[in-house]
Amino acid sequence: MRLLIMGPPGAGKGTQAVDLAARVGGAHISTGDIFRANVSQGTPLGVEAKKYMDAGQYVPDEVTNAMVRDRLAQDDAKAFVLDGYPRTADQVSELDNILEGLGAKLDGVLELMVADREELVQRMIKRAETSGRADDTEEVIRHRQDVYDQETAALVPIYRERGLLHEIDGIGSIDEVAQRIASVVDSLQG
Numbered sequence: 616m617r618l619l620i621m622g623p624p625g626a627g628k629g630t631q632a633v634d635l636a637a638r639v640g641g642a643h644i645s646t647g648d649i650f651r652a653n654v655s656q657g658t659p660l661g662v663e664a665k666k667y668m669d670a671g672q673y674v675p676d677e678v679t680n681a682m683v684r685d686r687l688a689q690d691d692a693k694a695f696v697l698d699g700y701p702r703t704a705d706q707v708s709e710l711d712n713i714l715e716g717l718g719a720k721l722d723g724v725l726e727l728m729v730a731d732r733e734e735l736v737q738r739m740i741k742r743a744e745t746s747g748r749a750d751d752t753e754e755v756i757r758h759r760q761d762v763y764d765q766e767t768a769a770l771v772p773i774y775r776e777r778g779l780l781h782e783i784d785g786i787g788s789i790d791e792v793a794q795r796i797a798s799v800v801d802s803l804q805g
């Protein structure tokens with residue numbers, strides 16, 4: 616299966632995507648994780664990405680798109696859960712192009728819905744106690760929410776119109792949300 620997991624920062628994308636990828640036997644591909652690995656290794660990509668990530672901004676599309684194109688061309692990406700991509704209209708178009716080039720198509724898009732912004736902010740403030748992430752300060756967290764509202768929230772209807780969207784209530788314990796996701800994915804697998 617090829618799935619996208621979407622939702623605002625703190626909705627639980629990365630948290631849920633690991634188990635979800637195992638469930639569908641696919642690669643977990645998180646653009647945030649790939650950027651962070653490059654930052655910690657000090658690669659040129661990491662040096663470039665860090666400038667944007669630390670400020671809560673999106674890394675430029677040309678950088679992100681090239682990275683995802685390379686990753687999806689790898690042998691273990693025949694099935695995947697793509698976590699944190701696409702986040703802009705340009706990335707939606709690029710993902711369409713990449714998949715067309717691979718002769719592949721998406722099976723579903725899971726949107727983790729958490730409308731209460733304070734819940735999202737509090738989750739990430741809690742994560743900040745242990746994450747060591749430079750973008751987990753309250754000011755940057757709030758800015759990331761604004762960027763999501765301005766740039767990414769409007770992408771969800773594109774996938775709804777394509778009949779691919781599955782809305783999942785992201786409020787509740789991590790296990791409760793995982794069970795909701797599992798029942799949607801089981802229905803997709805038929």
Ligand code: B4P
Nearest residue numbers: 624625626627628629630646647668673674699738742789
């Ligand atoms: P990401 O790594 O994707 O960061 P995120 O939006 O905070 O989501 P994450 O997956 O980490 O957190 P989650 O909601 O699971 O992106 C970081 C940065 O990378 C971006 O700001 C940007 O700069 C750059 N970037 C990434 N992709 C990009 C792209 N496509 N284009 C351009 N730039 C890009 O979890 C958050 C916390 O909530 C965790 O502590 C978790 O334990 C907790 N939690 C989860 N579910 C919970 C629940 N049900 N109840 C209580 N707590 C819960």
